[in-house]
Amino acid sequence: MTRVAAYVAHNGPPPGRVDHVPLDVREVLPNALTTSGVHVVDVRGDHPLTAEEALRSDPGRGGGPMSVPEVEAGAQAFALTNVAGWARRLFDRVETELSLTLPPLRILVGSHDTGLQRWGGGHYRLPARRYSDLPESSPIDPTGEVHLGSGRTYVEYEGAPYLHVPSHNPAIVTHEVAHHVCRHVADFRYNRRRAPQDQTNLRTAVEEGTCDYLAAVMVGHPDIYGWHRSQIPVTDPRRRCLSAPWTMADFRGGNDVDPHTDGAVWASALWAARSWASEAGHPPEAVDRMLLRGLARLGSTDVPAHGGRRQRKYFGTLLAAMLDTGTDAALVDGVDRAMASRGIRPGWSNTRAREVARGCA
Numbered sequence: 001m002t003r004v005a006a007y008v009a010h011n012g013p014p015p016g017r018v019d020h021v022p023l024d025v026r027e028v029l030p031n032a033l034t035t036s037g038v039h040v041v042d043v044r045g046d047h048p049l050t051a052e053e054a055l056r057s058d059p060g061r062g063g064g065p066m067s068v069p070e071v072e073a074g075a076q077a078f079a080l081t082n083v084a085g086w087a088r089r090l091f092d093r094v095e096t097e098l099s100l101t102l103p104p105l106r107i108l109v110g111s112h113d114t115g116l117q118r119w120g121g122g123h124y125r126l127p128a129r130r131y132s133d134l135p136e137s138s139p140i141d142p143t144g145e146v147h148l149g150s151g152r153t154y155v156e157y158e159g160a161p162y163l164h165v166p167s168h169n170p171a172i173v174t175h176e177v178a179h180h181v182c183r184h185v186a187d188f189r190y191n192r193r194r195a196p197q198d199q200t201n202l203r204t205a206v207e208e209g210t211c212d213y214l215a216a217v218m219v220g221h222p223d224i225y226g227w228h229r230s231q232i233p234v235t236d237p238r239r240r241c242l243s244a245p246w247t248m249a250d251f252r253g254g255n256d257v258d259p260h261t262d263g264a265v266w267a268s269a270l271w272a273a274r275s276w277a278s279e280a281g282h283p284p285e286a287v288d289r290m291l292l293r294g295l296a297r298l299g300s301t302d303v304p305a306h307g308g309r310r311q312r313k314y315f316g317t318l319l320a321a322m323l324d325t326g327t328d329a330a331l332v333d334g335v336d337r338a339m340a341s342r343g344i345r346p347g348w349s350n351t352r353a354r355e356v357a358r359g360c361a
Contacts, residue, residue, distance in 0.1 A: 001025075005056045005078050006085035007170050009220040014171045014227050015157070016219070020056055021085050028055070033080045037104050038087045040080050044110035044150065048076035055081055062151055062163030065116075079109050079167035083148070086173045090218055094181050097292045103143040105180050109167045111147035119149030122166040124179030126191060126199040142196035144183055146176040155228050164228045171215045171224035178211035179203070186210075186295040188312050204313045205251075205259040205350075209266030210291070216242050217288050222271050237261045242271035248315075248343030248357035253350055266315050269342035276338045282331050290335065294322030316353060320346035 001022040007015045027034040030047035033055075034040075048054060054077040060067060063075025084107075091102055112119040112134050119134070125147055127140035151165035166172045182188060188207045191199040215224050222242035223234065232239040237246065238261060246265045253262065274287040298312065298321045311317050319339055323346055326332035336346070343357035 002055060004081035004085060005058070006082040007059075007168070009170075009218075011220065013221045013223045014169055014219050016170060018059060023081070023085055023088060025055070025084075033084050035084050035088050037091055037102060038084055038107065039104065040084045040087070040107045040109060042076055042080060042109045044076075044113065046073070046076055048073045049080065057081070059168055061157070061160065062154075062165045062168055064151065064163040064165075075163075075165065075168075076109075079148075079165060082170070083107055083109060083167045083173050086170050086218070087146075087177045090174050090177050090181070090214065093218070093288075094185070094292060097289055098185065098296050100185075100296075102180065103184055105144065105146065105177065106141050107146040107148065107177075109148050110150045113150050118152040120152040120164065120166065122146065122148045122172045122176050124176045124183075126183065126201055127197045128201055129198055131201065139197075142199075144180050146173075146180070148172070148176070153228075155230070157227070169227065170219050171227075174215040174218045175211045175224070178214040179207070181214065182207050182210060182295065184299075185292070186299045186312075186318075188298075190309060190312075203259055205253075205262035206266055206313060206315055206318055207263070208260045209263030209270070209315075210295070210318075212240055212242065212260075212263060212267040213270045213291065214288075216267070216271060217274075222268075237264045240264045240267070242268045244268050246342070248350070248353040251343075251350060251354045251357075253354065265342065266344070269315075269339050269344050272342060273335045273338035276334055277331065280330075280334055282328070282334070286328070286331055287335060290322045290326055290331075293325035294318055297321040297325060311349075314347075314349050315344045316346055316348035316350075319344055 002025040003020040004023045006021050008019045010017045024035050028049055030050050032041040057074035057077040059078040060071040060075035063072035125140055126144050127142055148166040151163045153164050154161040155164045189200050216222050225240055229239050234241045246268045251262050251265050274284045277287050278284040323332050343353050
């Protein structure tokens with residue numbers, strides 16, 4: 001095991017505090033780092049890992065074009081070790097719980113920059129015939145890739161500006177890696193039925209909410225995006241703070257609605273169930289276990305002849321799968337009641353749950 005620099009959770013919102021964490025490093029290249037099942041590459045053409053000590057670089061407040069070269073090189077090196085550390089941590093959690101090995105994941109850092117225009121986002125991408133935005137210049141791995149931008153806006157951290165680099169943000173990293181978990185465990189969109197080079201990148205609210213929840217579990221805090229969205233009130237669904245009291249009455253649905261925003265309803269309900277479990281004396285990880293096993297159960301079922309794909313969009317479908325995996329009757333009953341308090345019931349469609357929550361049914 002090699003000790004590398006990364007943020008670690010510290011009982012507060014991301015990014016956390018910098019520490020040197022153990023990582024099973026398999027290979028180090030000047031612009032890439034490989035650990036078990038995860039390959040992280042800086043695609044900007046620089047070589048930040050030319051020395052052993054670069055694996056323990058300071059984050060340099062994100063670096064950026066206004067930084068001196070040494071600080072920028074350190075920030076780029078930190079991006080690679082931070083991403084590898086958080087990705088492997090989530091892999092370990094899932095693989096241990098489900099006794100499986102996830103397909104290898106390639107993560108590209110510094111993606112989609114065009115000249116001086118830097119991208120500040122992140123996404124999980126599967127190969128497709130066309131993309132709604134940000135076209136790809138090279139083939140995508142059929143098992144999926146995570147792309148993270150170089151960062152283009154500054155946020156405050158410890159009283160000073162910090163270039164918000166997605167690869168420095170544990171919540172963004174774990175959310176995008178969680179999409180890899182969803183693709184290969186639950187397979188919400190049945191991409192395994194599609195041609196490897198013609199999969200869909202359209203995602204549903206239940207998947208986006210699941211990824212937000214897994215990110216919150218990993219970083220240990222419900223306000224996962226508060227670092228770079230502090231200007232958005234916690235009461236606004238776009239903040240996607242899991243401690244907000246969203247219910248199915250807030251669910252909108254429809255093709256023109258951002259699934260991330262609707263997914264906040266599912267994520268916050270899961271967090272409420274986790275909080276209930278902790279207060280009731282159950283290990284909060286028991287709810288995480290139910291979710292992961294529910295994802296696996298969903299992924300092991302074949303699509304029914306009629307309406308099967310649509311049913312996989314329902315929060316109630318995944319909730320039913322979760323509850324079916326429970327072995328502690330008190331825990332199962334409590335999770336069921338906590339989710340019901342947000343308007344989510346096993347087997348119900350999202351539309352039915354919304355109408356009941358709004359008193360229209």
